[in-house]
Amino acid sequence: MDIFKVLSRGIKAQPKKNQPGAPQLLPSAGAKVNPQFFHDNVGGSNAKRGKKRKRKGAQANNNNATESGDDDDDASDVDYFAPKPTPEELAAKKDAELKADEPKKQKPKLMEEDECRQILKSHRLKFTVLAGRATQPEEVAEQEKPSKKKKQKKDSKKEQEEEAHKKKKKDEDKKQLYPQPLNSFGELKYTYGIHPTLADNITKQGFRVPTEVQMGSLPLQLRPEMALEKATGVEDVKVERGIDFLGVAPTGSGKTISFLIPAIDAIIKRRADDYTPETDEHVLQAIVVAPTRELASQIVNEGRKLAIGTGVRVVLMKRTLRLVAEENKQEGETEQDGKKAEEDSDHDSEAESEPEEVVGSDEEESDEEDSDADKNEESKAKKGDKKSKKERPITKVDILVTTPKILLNFLCGGEKEKGKPRIIKKTLPSVQSLILDEADVLLDPIFRKQTMGIWHACTHPNLGMTCWSATMASNIEALITKHIEKRARRTPEETPKPLIRLVVGLKDTAVPNITHKLIYTATEPGKLLALRQLLHPVSSADSGPPLRPPFLVFTQTIERAQALHDELKYDIPLEAGGSARVAVLHSSLSDSVRSKIMARFRSGEVWVLITTDVLARGVDFAGVNGVVNYDVPVSAAAYVHRAGRTGRAGREGGVAVTFYTKDDIPFVKSVANVIAMSEKQAGKDIEEKDIGKAAQGSVQKWLLDALPKVAKEDKRKLKVRGVESRRTGGKATITTKSSWERRRENNRREAIEASKRRKREAQKAAKEGGAAPAAAEKEEEWTGLD
Numbered sequence: 001m002d003i004f005k006v007l008s009r010g011i012k013a014q015p016k017k018n019q020p021g022a023p024q025l026l027p028s029a030g031a032k033v034n035p036q037f038f039h040d041n042v043g044g045s046n047a048k049r050g051k052k053r054k055r056k057g058a059q060a061n062n063n064n065a066t067e068s069g070d071d072d073d074d075a076s077d078v079d080y081f082a083p084k085p086t087p088e089e090l091a092a093k094k095d096a097e098l099k100a101d102e103p104k105k106q107k108p109k110l111m112e113e114d115e116c117r118q119i120l121k122s123h124r125l126k127f128t129v130l131a132g133r134a135t136q137p138e139e140v141a142e143q144e145k146p147s148k149k150k151k152q153k154k155d156s157k158k159e160q161e162e163e164a165h166k167k168k169k170k171d172e173d174k175k176q177l178y179p180q181p182l183n184s185f186g187e188l189k190y191t192y193g194i195h196p197t198l199a200d201n202i203t204k205q206g207f208r209v210p211t212e213v214q215m216g217s218l219p220l221q222l223r224p225e226m227a228l229e230k231a232t233g234v235e236d237v238k239v240e241r242g243i244d245f246l247g248v249a250p251t252g253s254g255k256t257i258s259f260l261i262p263a264i265d266a267i268i269k270r271r272a273d274d275y276t277p278e279t280d281e282h283v284l285q286a287i288v289v290a291p292t293r294e295l296a297s298q299i300v301n302e303g304r305k306l307a308i309g310t311g312v313r314v315v316l317m318k319r320t321l322r323l324v325a326e327e328n329k330q331e332g333e334t335e336q337d338g339k340k341a342e343e344d345s346d347h348d349s350e351a352e353s354e355p356e357e358v359v360g361s362d363e364e365e366s367d368e369e370d371s372d373a374d375k376n377e378e379s380k381a382k383k384g385d386k387k388s389k390k391e392r393p394i395t396k397v398d399i400l401v402t403t404p405k406i407l408l409n410f411l412c413g414g415e416k417e418k419g420k421p422r423i424i425k426k427t428l429p430s431v432q433s434l435i436l437d438e439a440d441v442l443l444d445p446i447f448r449k450q451t452m453g454i455w456h457a458c459t460h461p462n463l464g465m466t467c468w469s470a471t472m473a474s475n476i477e478a479l480i481t482k483h484i485e486k487r488a489r490r491t492p493e494e495t496p497k498p499l500i501r502l503v504v505g506l507k508d509t510a511v512p513n514i515t516h517k518l519i520y521t522a523t524e525p526g527k528l529l530a531l532r533q534l535l536h537p538v539s540s541a542d543s544g545p546p547l548r549p550p551f552l553v554f555t556q557t558i559e560r561a562q563a564l565h566d567e568l569k570y571d572i573p574l575e576a577g578g579s580a581r582v583a584v585l586h587s588s589l590s591d592s593v594r595s596k597i598m599a600r601f602r603s604g605e606v607w608v609l610i611t612t613d614v615l616a617r618g619v620d621f622a623g624v625n626g627v628v629n630y631d632v633p634v635s636a637a638a639y640v641h642r643a644g645r646t647g648r649a650g651r652e653g654g655v656a657v658t659f660y661t662k663d664d665i666p667f668v669k670s671v672a673n674v675i676a677m678s679e680k681q682a683g684k685d686i687e688e689k690d691i692g693k694a695a696q697g698s699v700q701k702w703l704l705d706a707l708p709k710v711a712k713e714d715k716r717k718l719k720v721r722g723v724e725s726r727r728t729g730g731k732a733t734i735t736t737k738s739s740w741e742r743r744r745e746n747n748r749r750e751a752i753e754a755s756k757r758r759k760r761e762a763q764k765a766a767k768e769g770g771a772a773p774a775a776a777e778k779e780e781e782w783t784g785l786d
C-alpha cells in the first residue's frame with residue numbers, strides 16, 4: 001500500500017447519495033442486480049423497503065440462482081485471520097457446491113401456506129379469483145340486490161357503510177389465494193419442470209432473480225395444481241384444465257417473459273407428448289396480441305431468444321403470411337355471431353362505467369398505419385400472378401405475435417368495407433393460448449372489436465386466456481370476466497377454469513424507483529423554454545435531479561412531434577453530433593424508417609427521441625434516463641405507461657417530467673394524483689409537517705388540493721381527443737417565433753400564392769384571347785406584399 005497516496009487523498013467528505021453533487025445512478029448505467037421493486041421486511045417491527053427476508057425453504061429447494069444482493073450481509077462473517085484453505089479443501093468445496101446444484105429426483109419441497117403468505121406480502125403480490133369457482137358464494141346474490149342496499153343506507157348511513165366495508169373485506173379475503181411463489185429461476189427447472197433448454201436460455205439472458213410478476217405468475221401458469229397444493233380453502237378452485245390469468249404489474253417488471261415462458265414450455269411439452277414423425281410439424285398454438293408494431297416485434301425478439309434450440313418458432317404476423325386456418329363451415333351462423341359480437345361490444349362500451357384507460361389518438365393510427373406499412377409487401381404480392389397467393393407456402397409458426405387489425409384482416413379475408421359488418425371467414429382451432437399484452441388498451445372501444453374478433457376465432461374448447469398490463473380499469477376487468485364466463489357456459493359439461501388475477505403493488509401507479517416532476521410553464525412557448533433548459537441545464541441547483549440523455553419526449557399529436565423536432569434539431573452542438581442526436585418517431589412514418597430510428601435510439605446514436613403515444617406502451621429501452629411529457633398525457637393510465645419507459649427492471653435514477661400550461665389545469669389533477677400515489681407507494685409521500693417545503697419531485701399537498709377535480713365527461717373527452725387547443729388546427733403551435741412574426745410570414749406566403757395564381761390565370765387567358773398578354777405583363781410588375 002502506498003502510504004503517500006493515502007495521505008495525499010483529499011479530506012473533503014464525498015457528497016452522499018441523493019445530495020447535490022453526488023454521482024447519480026442512472027438507468028443508462030446498466031442493469032441492477034436485483035430487478036425487484038418491492039421487498040419489504042414483513043413481520044419485523046420496523047418494516048423497511050429494500051431489505052429482503054431470508055428464507056429457509058428457498059435454500060432447501062437447492063436453487064442455482066442467488067436470491068438477492070442481500071448475500072452481501074454475510075461480509076460481516078469474513079475472518080481475515082483464518083488459515084487459508086488448501087487446494088484439496090477448495091476442490092472438495094467446489095464438488096459439494098456442484099452436487100448441491102444437481103436436480104433433486106425426489107418430490108420438490110413446497111412451502112407451507114403461512115410462509116407463502118409472508119413472501120407474497122413482502123413482495124406485495126395479491127391473488128384474487130375473479131371467475132370460474134365451482135361454487136359461487138353469496139356475493140353474487142348480494143350484487144343482485146343493490147336497490148335494497150341503497151334503502152338500508154338511507155336509514156343509518158354510517159353504520160351501513162361500515163357493514164358494507166366489513167363485508168367487502170370478508171368477501172375479498174375469501175377470494176384471495178396464496179399460491180407458491182417462485183423464489184429463483186432454478187425452481188422453474190427443478191420444481192416446475194420446464195424444459196432444460198428453455199431454462200438454459202433464461203440463464204443465458206442474464207436473468208438471475210425473478211421479478212415480482214414472475215414470482216407470482218410463473219408457478220400458477222406452469223403447474224397450477226402444484227402452486228396451490230398447500231393453499232387452504234381452495235376446494236372450489238378447480239385447476240385441472242389450467243387457469244385463465246390476469247396480470248397487473250408495474251411497467252418494466254418483466255411481464256413479457258412471464259407469458260412467453262409458459263407459452264413456449266407448453267408447446268415443447270405438447271410436441272413431446274404427441275410426437276409421431278407425421279405430426280412433428282409447426283402448428284400455430286399460441287397467439288400474442290399487442291397494440292403496436294414496435295411492441296409486437298420486441299416480443300418476437302424476446303420470444304426467439306427464449307426459444308433458441310427448442311424448435312419453437314416465434315413469428316411476427318405480416319400480410320403475406322399464410323396461416324393454417326379452418327374455413328368457417330357455418331358461415332351464416334358466424335356472420336350472426338360476428339354481428340352479435342360487435343353489438344355486444346358496442347353495448348358494453350356504453351353500458352359500462354366510463355373507461356379510465358388511455359387510447360391515444362396515435363395508437364389508433366398506429367394500427368391503421370399497419371395496413372399502410374404492409375402495403376408495400378402486399379403490392380409486391382399482387383404483382384405476381386393470382387396463383388402465387390395460393391402457391392405461397394404455409395408459414396411454419398408455433399407462436400404468432402400480431403397487432404389486432406392485421407390478424408383480423410386475415411381472418412375476415414380482407415380490409416373492412418365501410419358500413420358492412422365484418423364476417424370471420426376463418427377460425428384458428430389449433431390455438432390453445434391467447435395472450436393479450438396491454439390488454440386494457442386492446443379491449444378499449446378503439447381496438448375492442450378487432451380483439452374480440454380474434455378471441456371469437458380461437459375456437460379450441462380449452463383455450464387459455466392470459467391478459468397483461470400495468471394498468472387495468474375495472475370495466476375492462478369486468479369485460480374479460482364476462483366473456484370468459486360466457487365461453488365457459490358453451491361447454492357446461494366441463495369444469496370451468498378459474499380466472500385468477502395477480503396485482504403487484506398498488507394498481508394503476510407508476511414504478512416506485514423514479515422521480516416525478518410536475519412543472520408549470522404557463523404558456524406553450526414556456527414549454528419550449530423549459531425543455532431547452534432541461535437540454536442545457538445552467539445550474540445544478542435546479543429542483544430535483546437533472547435529466548440526462550437519452551430521453552423520450554411525448555407530444556399529443558404527430559404534427560406537434562414533427563414541429564418540436566423541427567425546433568430542437570439544431571439545439572445539440574455540431575461537435576456533439578448535431579441534428580443526428582434528435583429524432584422523431586410517429587405512426588405516419590414508414591415501417592422501415594420507424595425501425596431504423598428505434599435501432600439508432602437503442603444504440604445510443606439518438607439522444608432525444610420525440611414521439612407520440614405510439615411508444616408509450618410496452619416498448620423497452622433499457623437505458624432511457626428520463627421521459628418528458630411535453631404535452632400532458634390524456635389519462636392517469638397514459639401517465640403510468642409513458643413514465644414507465646424509464647426505470648425498467650428496477651433501474652434507479654429515472655426521471656419523469658410533465659409540463660403543464662394554463663390550458664391543462666382542468667386536466668392535470670389525475671396526473672398529480674398518480675404521482676402522489678406512486679410516491680406514497682415508494683415511501684416518499686410528504687408528511688403533514690413538510691407541507692410547504694420544496695420536497696424534491698413530489699406533488700405538494702397544497703397543489704393537489706388546489707387543482708380542480710376532473711369531471712367524468714371531461715376525462716372521457718380528453719381521452720378521446722386530447723387537449724382541444726393542441727389538436728391539428730388548434731391555436732397552440734410549437735415554435736419560438738412570435739405570433740406577429742408568424743402572421744407576417746403567413747401573409748407573405750399567401751400573397752406569393754395569390755400572385756402565382758393570378759399569373760397562371762393571365763397566361764391561360766393569353767392563350768385563349770389577345771387582351772391577356774397586357775394583363776400578364778401588368779401582373780409581372782406587381783411584386784407582392786413585402
Ligand SMILES: Nc1ncnc2c1ncn2[C@@H]1O[C@H](COP(=O)(O)OP(=O)(O)OP(=O)(O)O)[C@@H](O)[C@H]1O
Nearest residue numbers: 035207209210211251252253254255256618620649
Ligand atoms: N428477472 C429479470 N431480471 C432482470 N431483468 C429482467 C428480468 N425480467 C425481465 N427483465 C428485463 O426487464 C425489462 C423489462 O421487461 P418487459 O419489457 O417484459 O417489462 P413489462 O413488464 O412488459 O413492461 P411494460 O409494462 O412497459 O410493457 C426487459 O429489458 C427485460 O429483459
